[in-house]
Amino acid sequence: MRKWLVFLFLSIVVMGLTGSALAQNKVRLTIESWRNDDLKIWQETILPAFMKKYPNIEVVFAPTAPTEYNAVLDTKLKAGTAGDLITCRPFDKSLELFNAKHLDSLNDLPGMNNFSAVAKAAWSTDDGKTTFCVPMASVIHGFLYNRAIFRELNLQVPTTEAQFLQVLQRIQQTGKYSPLVMGTKDQWEAATMGYQNIGPTLWRGETGRQGLIAGTQQYNKGGFLQAFEALAKWRPFLPRGYQALAYPDAQNLFAQGRGAIYPAGSWDIATFRQMNPRLELGAFKPYTFGTASQCVINDHPDIAIGLNSASKNKEAARTFLAWVATAEFAQLYANALPGFFPLANVQYTVSDPVAQTFLSWRKECQASFRTAYQILSRNANPNNENDLWNASAQVLNGTFTPKQAADYVQSRLASWYGPQKGK
Structure with missing residues (x-):
């Protein structure tokens, strides 16, 4: 009996030491x-x-x-x-x-x-x-839309700019819903969810973005200017009083079912799921232009x-x-x-399912990311990212023409960034 007790005691000690060693x-x-x-x-x-x-x-x-x-x-x-x-x-x-x-x-x-x-x-x-x-x-740029409104108005998801503008016109003609839900009060949405959403297809994604860094492309030429011109076409379809509409206001407007299309990023999916679980969300990728068939998405890190x-x-x-x-x-x-x-x-x-739709575009489209995020925004003032916010908002507000916006962004970048100086 004593031998068994000694064995039990030693076993407990060994187990304790082993447990202690494992913990350490x-x-x-x-x-x-x-x-x-x-x-x-x-x-x-x-x-x-x-x-x-x-x-x-x-x-x-x-x-x-x-x-x-x-x-x-x-x-x-x-x-x-x-x-x-x-x-x-x-x-x-x-x-x-x-x-x-x-x-x-x-x-x-x-x-x-x-x-x-x-x-x-x-x-x-x-x-x-x-x-x-x-x-x-990463997050992916694109458009969210209210599937119930599209079903009610017998609308098809647009894939080209011409189809997109036609859909907006048809929604506007009903007078029931805001065709395009976005404001310009906070400015950043105009650039992030507008200019940087539809622009990559026009400036050919990485070709254009890296061209800005190298100084071989400019904001007031080619696809970058065309993106401002394309953005200006949104202006007639924004909600009444959009100049005073902040980001949370636009989210509420869309979540309540009062708007048909929401320029967005995939980061908004969970927000709308929480705000209105009954909202019938759909998504479509940034549209193409003219005869171009290759889409480019901002798959932003x-x-x-x-x-x-x-x-x-x-x-x-x-x-x-x-x-x-x-x-x-x-x-x-x-x-x-x-x-x-x-x-x-x-x-x-x-x-x-909506997140899966965004994700599927990686197989269909080339990928890039927002133009101002790498190298070009290292200067405090002027700052390329902030300039894009300002210029894009002013295009939608009608206080800048697309050419004025492009010249503004380009001149301020060229004022400090070596590869763009004199261009």
Whole structure:
């Protein structure tokens, strides 16, 4: 009996020591992020899936309010208290962190070959040789429409500019609905959901965008001028008093079923699902012009995740980052956040039918992203992105002609950006 008790005691001690050793071997990672609206999704869906696969790695999602994120993250990085994993905003802010040696190069990370050069561009050096964040998701530009209104008025989804304008005219003739729901009060919608939505097809996507950077193309010539001309045609079809309509006002107008077509991005899908679950949402891609048949979409990079150079848990952090590049993560993320699409070239399915419609355009269209986001907006004043907001809004307000808008944006870019000077 005494021998059995001694054996039991020793077994308990050994088990305790083993459990203690396992606990000590468990690594805890912290993710810094501005997406505090995603907290529940990370806690309940994404992280449990990872930790089930890697039980010795605990991951904590610790977001900061979006407006405070940049300042708080900078403070933490300088103090050495930032998390192991840094959620990366696209382009210059993350490039600044890499240049300041706060983010590691991820060129040799398993899974990085799953991403195209366009997908990685928002988190790579200007020469494209070094990528420092794993792309997580993009948003896609297009149009949302009220399927019930289209059914009532016997309208067909437009695929060309001529068809689009014809549909708007037919809706307007009924006097029952706003044909095109968008305001200009906040300005950014006019550029983001207008100019940058229909423009890529005219300036041939990456050809035009990279031409601006190289100085071989200008905003007041070719497809970039034509995009302002195309945008001006929207003006008669906007809601009454659209000049005073802010972004949330336009969302409410469309959600209430008072408008037929909403120039949008896929990021609005979840918003309308919440605002009015009964709203019959449909989506169609940016229309083509004239005899052009090749569509180009803005598949705009939105969010990525990188490795804090000061992390003491780099091996575990790299394990997590490699997992972010997999089909398993893509499947989880795409369905937890409909309208935010993983950028990895892996197989995944999307359950939301409208999100699936947006996603299908990747197979049909060439892809680019918003022209001002890479390099061209590094100057504080004038700033290319802000100038596009202003010019696009003024075109829709009728205070700028398309040519005046294009000349305004081009002259201000040429005033500071070397490759465009004198053009």
